[in-house]
Amino acid sequence: MSLTARELAEVVAELAPLAGAHVDAVRMHAERALTLSLRGRAGDALLLLSAEPDVTRLHAVGRRPPQPDTPYAAQAVLRRELEGARLAGLETLPGDRVVALSFDRAPARGGPVRLVAELTGRHGNLFLVDAAGVIRAAAARNLSQRRDLAVGRPYQAPSLPPGAGTDAGQGALRFPPVPxxxxxxxxxxxAAYLAREEERRLAEGRRRLREPVRAALARAGRALVKLADEAARVPAAEADRRAADLLKTHLRAVRRGATEVTVTEWTEEGPREVRVAVDPALTPQANLERYYRRYRRIVESAARVEARAAEVRAREAALRALLARIDAAGAADLPRLEREARRLAAGPRPAAPPRRKHDEPAPPYRTFRSLSGATVLVGRGAAENDALTLRVARGNDLWLHARGLPGAHVVVRLDKGKAPDAETLVDAAHLAVHFSDARGAPQADVAYTRARFVKKPKGSAPGAVTYSQEKVMLLRTEPGRVERLLAEEEGGQG
Known part of the structure; x- marks a missing residue:
C-alpha cells in the first residue's frame, strides 16, 4: 500500500505550516526511509519519508520507527548536510509521486539543498540535490534503467506517465482525517500503516512458528512409517519361532554343511513335510539358537515399537492442535505458543550470531536456551571449562556439573538475586549430563551451586575445580528434552 499522487498532494498541503522549522535530527530507519525531527514556531514535528517498496509515503508521525542495529551508509551524509538547516518548503511534481523538500543553509555550508523523495513504488529512492542540481547523496543504489542517478551526476526527474497531468485530482482519499x-x-x-505493520508482524510471527511445527509434523509422519515397517516384521518372527521349534525336535536330522533340512510338522490336518533353511557354516545347535535369537529380538522390540508409535502419534496430535492454534493466534498468544512449540521440540531456531572475523577466536563455550528463554553456556573442553567458570561466569550465575564424572562445566546466566526457574534448572542439568561421561545413562547425579563457590586449586589440571554450598539433583534423563536443546543451539556447534 503506497500513497497516491492525490494523497501526497494533500499531505504536502497539510505540512505547509512546517516551513521555517529547523532540522534537529535525521535518522534512517530502513535503506530508503528516514525521519526528520523539526523544531519551529509551528511546534515540533517528526516527518517520515519512505521510499520503501509497497510502503512509499510522506507524512507526520507521532512516534519514531525503530532504528536498525547498524546505521545505513547514507545517514552520516544526510546528517552532515541537513541537521541545522531550515526547511524552506515542500512541493510536489504535479501528477507524479515525487516530493521535494527545500532547505536553506548558510553559504559556508554550501547554500540551499533539496531532499527529493521519489515515492514511486518499488523503484523509489531519496536523493540529496545541491543548488546546481547535482546529486550529493542517495539513500540506495540507482534502480532506474533509464536515468543515470549516480552521486555526482545531475539529478533527472522521472518522466510523467501518460495522463499524469490530471491524475492528482482523481480518486477518493482512503484515510479519513483524525479530528x-x-x-x-x-x-x-x-494509524493505517501501524495497523498494517501489526498485521505484517503477526503474519511473520505466525509463519516463524508455523514452519518448524510443520517440519516436526513431517518428521513425525516419517517416524510412524518406519515404526510401521518394524511392526510389520512381527508376523515374520512367528515363522522364526516355528522354524526353531522344528529344528529343536529334529536336531539330529540336521547335517553339518547342509543348506536346508526337511522335517515333519504335525498339524491339525495331519503330518506334512516342511523345509527349514539353515546356515551351512553353523552347527545344528547354532542354527537353532540363531532362529530363537532372531525371534526374541523381534518380539522384544515389538513392545518398544508400539510404545514409541503411541508416543509419536500423541506428539503428532499435539503438533496438529498447536498448528491450528498458531493459525488463529493473536500477537499476545505467540510467546506462549512458542514455549509450547519448544516443549514439543518444534520451536524456531534462534537467530545466528554475527559471524566472527577470521582472526577472532571462538568463545570457550556453546550457547543454548532453556525452555523459559534463559541463556545456558556449556564449556567446549577442559581448558575452555576453566575459561567459562573463572572468567566468563559471574558470581550469581548457576554452575552445574555431572557429579563425580568428567564432563563440561555448565553455567546459567542469572541476574543478581535471581534464582533459576524449574525448567531452566532441569534443562541445564540435562546439558551437564549430555556433555559428560554419563551421556546416554537413564539417570545421573548433577551437582549445582553459585559460580562464586567454585574455586580452582593451584596447580590443578585443566578443568579441575572444587566447589562448596552445592546441592545434588538425581536427574532422570528425558531424551526429548536433550533433542530440543541440541536442535536449538545458538550458532551451531561452531
Missing part, C-alpha cells in the same frame, strides 16, 4: 490531531490526515495515514 483534533495536529496533522489530521497524517494521523490517519500513520
Amino acid at each position: 483534533g490531531a495536529p496533522f489530521p490526515l497524517s494521523a490517519a495515514i500513520e
Whole structure:
C-alpha cells in the first residue's frame, strides 16, 4: 500500500505550516526511509519519508520507527548536510509521486539543498540535490534503467506517465482525517500503516512458528512409517519361532554343511513335510539358537515399537492442535505458543550470531536456551571449562556439573538475586549430563551451586575445580528434552 499522487498532494498541503522549522535530527530507519525531527514556531514535528517498496509515503508521525542495529551508509551524509538547516518548503511534481523538500543553509555550508523523495513504488529512492542540481547523496543504489542517478551526476526527474497531468485530482482519499490531531490526515495515514505493520508482524510471527511445527509434523509422519515397517516384521518372527521349534525336535536330522533340512510338522490336518533353511557354516545347535535369537529380538522390540508409535502419534496430535492454534493466534498468544512449540521440540531456531572475523577466536563455550528463554553456556573442553567458570561466569550465575564424572562445566546466566526457574534448572542439568561421561545413562547425579563457590586449586589440571554450598539433583534423563536443546543451539556447534 503506497500513497497516491492525490494523497501526497494533500499531505504536502497539510505540512505547509512546517516551513521555517529547523532540522534537529535525521535518522534512517530502513535503506530508503528516514525521519526528520523539526523544531519551529509551528511546534515540533517528526516527518517520515519512505521510499520503501509497497510502503512509499510522506507524512507526520507521532512516534519514531525503530532504528536498525547498524546505521545505513547514507545517514552520516544526510546528517552532515541537513541537521541545522531550515526547511524552506515542500512541493510536489504535479501528477507524479515525487516530493521535494527545500532547505536553506548558510553559504559556508554550501547554500540551499533539496531532499527529493521519489515515492514511486518499488523503484523509489531519496536523493540529496545541491543548488546546481547535482546529486550529493542517495539513500540506495540507482534502480532506474533509464536515468543515470549516480552521486555526482545531475539529478533527472522521472518522466510523467501518460495522463499524469490530471491524475492528482482523481480518486477518493482512503484515510479519513483524525479530528483534533495536529496533522489530521497524517494521523490517519500513520494509524493505517501501524495497523498494517501489526498485521505484517503477526503474519511473520505466525509463519516463524508455523514452519518448524510443520517440519516436526513431517518428521513425525516419517517416524510412524518406519515404526510401521518394524511392526510389520512381527508376523515374520512367528515363522522364526516355528522354524526353531522344528529344528529343536529334529536336531539330529540336521547335517553339518547342509543348506536346508526337511522335517515333519504335525498339524491339525495331519503330518506334512516342511523345509527349514539353515546356515551351512553353523552347527545344528547354532542354527537353532540363531532362529530363537532372531525371534526374541523381534518380539522384544515389538513392545518398544508400539510404545514409541503411541508416543509419536500423541506428539503428532499435539503438533496438529498447536498448528491450528498458531493459525488463529493473536500477537499476545505467540510467546506462549512458542514455549509450547519448544516443549514439543518444534520451536524456531534462534537467530545466528554475527559471524566472527577470521582472526577472532571462538568463545570457550556453546550457547543454548532453556525452555523459559534463559541463556545456558556449556564449556567446549577442559581448558575452555576453566575459561567459562573463572572468567566468563559471574558470581550469581548457576554452575552445574555431572557429579563425580568428567564432563563440561555448565553455567546459567542469572541476574543478581535471581534464582533459576524449574525448567531452566532441569534443562541445564540435562546439558551437564549430555556433555559428560554419563551421556546416554537413564539417570545421573548433577551437582549445582553459585559460580562464586567454585574455586580452582593451584596447580590443578585443566578443568579441575572444587566447589562448596552445592546441592545434588538425581536427574532422570528425558531424551526429548536433550533433542530440543541440541536442535536449538545458538550458532551451531561452531
